[in-house]
Amino acid sequence: MTKLKESKSYKVFKVVNTILMILISAATLYPFLYLVAQSFSSEAAIYAGKVTILPVDFTASTYLSVLSKGEFILYYKNTILYTIFGTIISVMLTAMLAYPLSKPKLRLNKYIAPFIIFTMYFGGGLIPNFVLMNKLGLRNTVAAFVIPGLISTYYVLLMRSFFAGMSSEIEEAAEIDGLGKGGVFFKIILPLSKPILATMTLFYGAGYWSNWFSAFLYLDDKSKWPVAYYLRQIILGATTTSEVGANDAASAQIAANIRSCSMVLMVIPLLIVYPFVQRYFVQGMMLGGVKE
């Protein structure tokens, strides 16, 4: 009798849980759908508040006008370039630090590891970093954009846990076969580390793709801007007209199309790459964990 009752309440729970999960997924996706809807709607429809989830007065002209603007294409190209360039260096350097750190036989690790990990809990702060970058003459260079996030301590630790979990027998066998320690790393370890490399590529790549703040601090030269910084400029422009004053509503609404459209264009590459890498990073994070 009680057993039947239990399974009944569990059935109820399962239904409620499913509904809850549907609601959460819908709430997560809604803002994206809203942006897409706005980007394909006419200015008038947005202005009248008709757009809620589907495009109203469907038009693709916003995309055409944004993509025909030379500056948007330039910023987009910059972002692609910075992301590829930055991600390759970041993943390489992170692996080159994490791999030796995963070897307990390296005696100096007991000094190097705390030295690296401490930076997770304490840092110089915004201004000393800003002063340093300027003193080094990195202002207006791509280096200023890439350097602040070049190596993430947290990612080093994630990668270290991955390497630590690999069997050392293969390495020993390879060493006996005459491969040096460096050869083992490049020829044996890296090819076996695809899950963590894919994870790191996504994490660092998304970081560079998203970064507007370094550009804001260091890139005065407009032709070097990444698209994220351009977005920041047009979104900030929105504060001054539509939200605050609202007396220039018409021109602010023209921007609403363009804003949404630019945001959609910025998110799309991530949406394409993300599902492929997702299974790797769940695996990678599970092996990792925050614990030092």
Add this chain to the structure above:
Amino acid sequence: MGERKKKMSSAKHNQPLMAHIRKYWQLYLFMLIPIVYFVVFRYLPMFGSAIAFRKYRAGSSLFGDRYVGLRYFEQFIRDQSFWRAFRNTLTLNLSYLTVRFPLTLIFALLLNEIRKLHWKKFVQTVSYLPHFISMVVIAGMVKEIVSANGPINQLVKFFGGDPITFMSAQEWFPTIFITSGVWQALGWGTIMYLAAISSINPSLYEAAKMDGANKFQQALYITVPCILPTITTLLILDIGGLVGSGAAFEKVFLLYNSMIYESSDIVSTFVYRMGVGSSNYSYATAVGLFEGMINLVLLTVANKLSKKVSGSGLW
């Protein structure tokens, strides 16, 4: 003869370490560039915080040029806008943590109850996604959704209310901050919990079933206690960040404006305006250093407490 002997003994003294490095030189070489990076771009700025105690002018060295003691600290302690920023940082972070932390745990437990694998994967994929979206886009989305003719105000109008100018109303900022934060972090926050849950020994559940425990009891008496170390670790990290900015800086910086400083200005945005904005480098560095020290202390205390209570900590 005597000299030779001396040389040999010193060589012998150094031998273990030198031989060790020689044996593993390739591995140590790998670490060289990353370590140089940490020295220059992580540790040098820490020492650059010296300008909190020294006057810094354009053209001074990285460490400023004249020692002025605690002058800048005294200045910001007397500054009302600093305290406003400090208060906002604490209240925003604390209320965000209070809302997000339990929700994340509950969401993880609920995800864990999904039996259909494809459905579970779908919910996970969708809910992790916002973690990877640029804060610029998040801020843009927030502004579109709460704008004068956006969906929220459509709802307000539907129920007969007057449209609200959310972005210039200071009483709305905490709600916007917390809601958008939960939206972005809820799914990602479950990863660690799900990882911990997946490593629980299934025989525990078997035994509980034999003893007649239902699903709710199993979650309460097996799952939660088993992932307690993970819960504590994540809580410590969060507590350590209570006064810090983390991701909050970008979001606040992109969403606030001078009309709503009263409820939105946080320490890191204050540091930005004082430092980069008005070139009071020393003053801003002093504030930043103060923030960093408090964080370090909070983290240490939380870690000690957690070690005492649950036996596990960050270090």
